[in-house]
Amino acid sequence: xxxxxxxxxxxxxxxxxxxxxxxxxxxxxxxxxxxxxxxxxxxxxxxxxxxxxxxxxxxxxxxxxxxxxxxxxxxxxxxxxxxxxxxxxxxxxxxxxxxxxxxxxxxxxxxxxxxxxxxxxxxxxxxxxxxxxxxxxxxxxxxxxxxxxxxxxxxxxxxxxxxxxxxxxxxxxxxxxxxxxxxxxxxxxxxxxxxxxxxxxxxxxxxxxxxxxxxxxxxxxxxxxxxxxxxxxxxxxxxxxxxxxxxxxxxxxxxxxxxxxxxxxxxxxxxxxxxxxxxxxxxxxxxxxxxxxxxxxxxxxxxxxxxxxxxxxxxxxx
Numbered sequence: 001x002x003x004x005x006x007x008x009x010x011x012x013x014x015x016x017x018x019x020x021x022x023x024x025x026x027x028x029x030x031x032x033x034x035x036x037x038x039x040x041x042x043x044x045x046x047x048x049x050x051x052x053x054x055x056x057x058x059x060x061x062x063x064x065x066x067x068x069x070x071x072x073x074x075x076x077x078x079x080x081x082x083x084x085x086x087x088x089x090x091x092x093x094x095x096x097x098x099x100x101x102x103x104x105x106x107x108x109x110x111x112x113x114x115x116x117x118x119x120x121x122x123x124x125x126x127x128x129x130x131x132x133x134x135x136x137x138x139x140x141x142x143x144x145x146x147x148x149x150x151x152x153x154x155x156x157x158x159x160x161x162x163x164x165x166x167x168x169x170x171x172x173x174x175x176x177x178x179x180x181x182x183x184x185x186x187x188x189x190x191x192x193x194x195x196x197x198x199x200x201x202x203x204x205x206x207x208x209x210x211x212x213x214x215x216x217x218x219x220x221x222x223x224x225x226x227x228x229x230x231x232x233x234x235x236x237x238x239x240x241x242x243x244x245x246x247x248x249x250x251x252x253x254x255x256x257x258x259x260x261x262x263x264x265x266x267x268x269x270x271x272x273x274x275x276x277x278x279x280x281x282x283x284x285x286x287x288x289x290x291x292x293x294x295x296x297x298x299x300x301x302x303x304x305x306x307x308x309x310x311x312x313x314x315x316x317x318x
Contacts, residue, residue, distance in 0.1 A: 091140035196229040268314025
C-alpha cells in the first residue's frame with residue numbers, strides 16, 4: 001500500500017468520524033467498504049463518487065485491487081457483521097435496493113450507498129462539505145447516538161435498601177450482578193451495605209468511597225476490583241464477590257491479588273464466587289481457591305464452602 005492509498009483510507013475514516021460512526025467502525029476495513037460503495041480509487045476525485053450495487057466479496061476484491069489490502073475469504077462475515085450492518089443502520093448504505101425481498105444470506109445480496117450519503121461524499125474536501133454534513137446529520141440520527149440510546153433503554157436497574165438506584169449495562173454478567181445484590185445479599189448479608197459495584201459499561205458502577213476510607217482502604221482505581229463488595233456491619237466483614245458467567249472465578253491467583261489489594265482493611269475479608277447456574281460452575285470447579293465460598297443463582301438459598309474451619313467468615317491474616 002502506497003502513501004496515496006493510505007492517505008485516501010484516512011480521508012474515508014474522517015468521513016466516518018464526521019457522521020459519528022462508533023469507534024468500532026473507525027478502521028481500515030470500514031474505510032475500504034465506504035470507498036468500495038462509492039467506487040473511489042486512491043487517485044479519484046471525491047466528486048466522482050458513484051453508487052454501484054456491490055456485494056461483500058466484491059468489496060473485499062475492490063480493497064485488494066485498488067488499495068493492495070488483502071483479506072482472507074473467511075473475513076467476509078466480519079465485513080458484514082461489523083461494518084456493513086452498521087452502515088445500513090447509519091443511513092450510509094442500502095441493503096438489496098434492487099430486490100428488497102431477496103432471501104436473507106442470499107449469495108446475491110448487494111449494497112448501495114444511500115442518496116444522502118452519496119451527496120455528502122461528493123462534497124468532501126470542498127466548500128460545500130459543511131452544509132452537506134449538516135444536512136446529512138439533520139436527516140440521519142447518528143449510529144453512535146442510536147447505540148447510546150439503546151444501551152440506556154435496556155440497562156438493568158438495581159435497587160438498594162437506601163432507596164438509591166443504579167443501572168448496569170445489559171448482558172448476562174450484569175444480570176448475575178443484579179441477583180448478587182438483590183438475592184445473595186438479602187440471604188447471606190442481612191443488614192449489609194453495598195460498598196462497590198463494577199459494571200461492564202463503566203469501571204465504577206457504584207462506589208461508596210467514604211465507607212472504604214472508614215475501613216482504612218484507599219483503593220487504586222487502576223487495580224482490578226471485584227465485581228461486587230458488601231460491608232457486613234454486624235460482623236465487620238467486607239465480602240468480595242466475583243460474578244462469573246464465562247471466565248474469572250476466585251482462583252488462587254485472584255485470591256492472592258485481592259488479599260494484597262485489601263490487606264490494610266480493618267474488616268475481615270470474605271471471598272465469594274457467584275455463578276448463574278451449577279452447569280456453569282462445574283466448568284470452573286478445579287480452579288476455585290480454597291478458603292472461599294461459592295454461590296449459585298439457580299440455587300440461591302445455599303452456599304458451597306471450600307474447606308476451612310468456618311462456613312462463612314474471614315480467615316486470619318498471616
